[in-house]
Amino acid sequence: MVESSVLGFPRIGALRELKKATEAYWSGKVDKAHLFKVGQEIREKNWKLQKAAGVDIIPSNDFSFYDQVLDLSLLFNVIPDRYTKYDLESIDVLFAMGRGLQRPATETAKAVDVTALEMVKWFDSNYHYVRPTFSHSTEFKLNGAKPVDEYLEAKALGIETRPVVVGPVSYLYLGKADKDSLDLEPITLLEKILPVYVELLQKLAAAGATSVQIDEPVLVLDLPENIKAAYKTAYETLAAASGLPKLVLTTYFGDVRPNLEAIKGLPVSGFHFDFVRVPEQLDAVVEILTPEQTLSVGVIDGRNIWKADFAKAIAFVESAISKVGKDRVVVATSSSLLHTPVDLENEKKLDAEIKSYFSFATQKVAEVVTVAKAISGEDVSAALEANAASIKARAESTILNNADVQAKVAAIDESLSTRKAPFPERLTVQKAKFNLPLFPTTTIGSFPQTKDIRINRNKFAKGEITEAEYDKFIESEIEKVVRFQEEIGLDVLVHGEPERNDMVQYFGEQLKGYAFTTNGWVQSYGSRYVRPPIVVGDVSRPAAMTVKESVYAQSITKKPMKGMLTGPITCLRWSFPRNDIPQKTQALQLALALREEVQDLEKAGVTVIQVDEPALREGLPLRAGKDRSEYLEWAAESFRVATSGVENSTQIHSHFCYSDLDPNHIKALDADVVSIEFSKKDDPNYIQEFSEYPNHIGLGLFDIHSPRIPSKEEFIARIGDILKVYSADKFWVNPDCGLKTRGWEEVRASLTNMVDAAKFYREKH
Ligand code: GLN
Ligand code: ZN
Numbered sequence: 001m002v003e004s005s006v007l008g009f010p011r012i013g014a015l016r017e018l019k020k021a022t023e024a025y026w027s028g029k030v031d032k033a034h035l036f037k038v039g040q041e042i043r044e045k046n047w048k049l050q051k052a053a054g055v056d057i058i059p060s061n062d063f064s065f066y067d068q069v070l071d072l073s074l075l076f077n078v079i080p081d082r083y084t085k086y087d088l089e090s091i092d093v094l095f096a097m098g099r100g101l102q103r104p105a106t107e108t109a110k111a112v113d114v115t116a117l118e119m120v121k122w123f124d125s126n127y128h129y130v131r132p133t134f135s136h137s138t139e140f141k142l143n144g145a146k147p148v149d150e151y152l153e154a155k156a157l158g159i160e161t162r163p164v165v166v167g168p169v170s171y172l173y174l175g176k177a178d179k180d181s182l183d184l185e186p187i188t189l190l191e192k193i194l195p196v197y198v199e200l201l202q203k204l205a206a207a208g209a210t211s212v213q214i215d216e217p218v219l220v221l222d223l224p225e226n227i228k229a230a231y232k233t234a235y236e237t238l239a240a241a242s243g244l245p246k247l248v249l250t251t252y253f254g255d256v257r258p259n260l261e262a263i264k265g266l267p268v269s270g271f272h273f274d275f276v277r278v279p280e281q282l283d284a285v286v287e288i289l290t291p292e293q294t295l296s297v298g299v300i301d302g303r304n305i306w307k308a309d310f311a312k313a314i315a316f317v318e319s320a321i322s323k324v325g326k327d328r329v330v331v332a333t334s335s336s337l338l339h340t341p342v343d344l345e346n347e348k349k350l351d352a353e354i355k356s357y358f359s360f361a362t363q364k365v366a367e368v369v370t371v372a373k374a375i376s377g378e379d380v381s382a383a384l385e386a387n388a389a390s391i392k393a394r395a396e397s398t399i400l401n402n403a404d405v406q407a408k409v410a411a412i413d414e415s416l417s418t419r420k421a422p423f424p425e426r427l428t429v430q431k432a433k434f435n436l437p438l439f440p441t442t443t444i445g446s447f448p449q450t451k452d453i454r455i456n457r458n459k460f461a462k463g464e465i466t467e468a469e470y471d472k473f474i475e476s477e478i479e480k481v482v483r484f485q486e487e488i489g490l491d492v493l494v495h496g497e498p499e500r501n502d503m504v505q506y507f508g509e510q511l512k513g514y515a516f517t518t519n520g521w522v523q524s525y526g527s528r529y530v531r532p533p534i535v536v537g538d539v540s541r542p543a544a545m546t547v548k549e550s551v552y553a554q555s556i557t558k559k560p561m562k563g564m565l566t567g568p569i570t571c572l573r574w575s576f577p578r579n580d581i582p583q584k585t586q587a588l589q590l591a592l593a594l595r596e597e598v599q600d601l602e603k604a605g606v607t608v609i610q611v612d613e614p615a616l617r618e619g620l621p622l623r624a625g626k627d628r629s630e631y632l633e634w635a636a637e638s639f640r641v642a643t644s645g646v647e648n649s650t651q652i653h654s655h656f657c658y659s660d661l662d663p664n665h666i667k668a669l670d671a672d673v674v675s676i677e678f679s680k681k682d683d684p685n686y687i688q689e690f691s692e693y694p695n696h697i698g699l700g701l702f703d704i705h706s707p708r709i710p711s712k713e714e715f716i717a718r719i720g721d722i723l724k725v726y727s728a729d730k731f732w733v734n735p736d737c738g739l740k741t742r743g744w745e746e747v748r749a750s751l752t753n754m755v756d757a758a759k760f761y762r763e764k765h
Helices: 019-024 034-052 067-077 092-099 146-156 168-173 187-207 224-239 255-264 279-288 310-324 361-376 381-396 403-410 423-436 451-461 467-488 545-556 566-575 583-603 626-643 663-669 684-689 712-723 744-764
Strands: 003-005 056-062 102-103 112-114 117-120 128-130 161-168 211-215 246-250 268-276 295-299 329-333 511-516 522-525 528-530 534-540 562-566 610-611 651-656 673-676 696-701
Touching: 003 361, 019 034, 034 056, 034 361, 056 146, 067 146, 067 161, 067 168, 067 403, 092 102, 092 562, 102 168, 128 522, 146 187, 168 224, 187 224, 224 246, 224 255, 246 295, 255 279, 268 279, 268 329, 268 626, 279 310, 295 310, 295 361, 310 329, 310 361, 310 381, 310 403, 329 361, 361 381, 403 534, 403 583, 423 651, 451 467, 467 534, 467 545, 467 744, 528 673, 534 583, 545 562, 566 583, 566 626, 583 610, 610 626, 626 651, 626 663, 684 712, 712 744
Parallel strands: 003 329, 056 161, 161 211, 211 246, 246 268, 268 295, 295 329, 562 610, 610 651, 651 673, 673 696
Antiparallel strands: 102 112, 117 128, 511 534, 522 528
């Protein structure tokens, strides 16, 4: 019999139970016990669901209250001193590292004020992990035993699981040195961290775990030699310890071939590879297996929502079997299912035909089992026939083809992706037109999405208020935001995005060629989940999408108002893309739709237009090479197609966050002003990297993921550091990102301090 395996299941709950409990806990409405109970219920449900579906290898420790990498930092005591000095409970240390913590002193506890650790993209996904932050004083030891506890919890329910743990090389390589230890290279801590891994693995074995999924996802990156060499050291050390469970070394999201030498001969019981992404790596990976090692074949896509093609998946697994034999092959999801929505059954509003093309995490669990059964010779013919019919129907469906869009994409040439004049000329006319002060202050777009906003949006969606009533409500929200910005003295205003549920979904809902869900939530970071729309056909824009709100906002103020759009790459990356045409084509289709919107905004008198591309970096292929250089070309081209159809005097802004960015990549977009997330970069080199950036730039001055409020002095110090490197005339003053997840009190205080700091420097210059 060939076993089925799931590498991880979404932990947010089918109806976002985890978010609700976590946020209630943060705001003091429920206690720790309640939060833990909700976590336990979600885990139980997930395990039972997989058990009932017939999964042979069910994961545990795939649950987390915030992030699985952060969990490991807490578990291994990789906790910078600034988080330990308050005697917080473990769960509060976790949240403080994840999102910062600021609270006044009480009778029993002293005041707390600590920023969050850096948060970065998880490979090329829209998930973000909290970066392990090491210093010379880091002392590895086990803090509790979360993986063991959760293993035993499942066992008590009668469910045998395979715990998941990020492996030592990936854990260190994904981390960074703390600001007090900048000379520290995390991988040099390998020998110190291995005993803690040994201890953990021994405890898991003692609890009864026979096998552990040890994730080494960095194997799909271009690795420096010392990291490659670390694999041998790490896994030989682990293998030398007694009483350990079997280890299955797991990679996903890419191609391991360039690093095969590093893992060849490692003393592990087997490997898992992602063959959805890179089916071509089968021959090469088979080569490195010893006769005893198993091969977990990832054939059910953990990153997308399309129904698996059973015939293709089965043929692939058969070819793996023909190379290594039936007894050594396991059928698996390509990666954890964390990146897919929980259950398609909760979608009641999707068009039936379109819905029949999809498969969410719960359905994917069944798919893995069906493929494993088919391979094992069980009779699943009905499922196979139904699947074949569905795959055929989608391939032949023409409802979402649009010949006009296809022709327009084919006709894109350089004239469509070049501004009328180069930046210096544009700058001259823009200066004359906008007459902004030195250190112009602005925000990234969204203002707090209050409960009131969500209630009204829901009422409108349910038909409980009329469109006119809703529009009026939105206008009043816009007015509130505009008056607020005028009052505190911001220079370039935004309308606050109250009408938007999400920066991608909002556009997806208005574009043709998109489908969207009602419950298709996916964790982006911590308690922030997104509901990615789904590109199902050729994309076009039936009508203006943002003009009404932006024009209204501009009409009530004399200050420049930024039109606010989401760029083509971000629209694509934060949607589930089609898997039947290239992503480049999809990006260009989106670019053409956005170009029409940009031009409509300009015509309507909104002449500062920000086109956000926070996902630009996320789309970058994980390895250097042809795919990557091509991506860099078409990503930049898509942005320029969207933004180049305007006059020189129209100021194009763009915004990026969450990741290490390459200044050259940003330069290729040719935006007049860019803002980038910056406040958590403690690395002085990063400031330097952008110092040559030719156009105008705002380096984010405060962390919007944290409720913490920086003082005016803190802003002054930060700007001072930056001005040592940047020339004053190209520097903008802004937060890291949009303010939608913050409360009004925090926003008022932070922005006031920020604006005051800008005024301080204006007087000095
Ligand atoms: N304009 C968006 C906002 O402010 C940008 C968000 C983002 O970059 N993630 O919400
Ligand atoms: Zn952002």
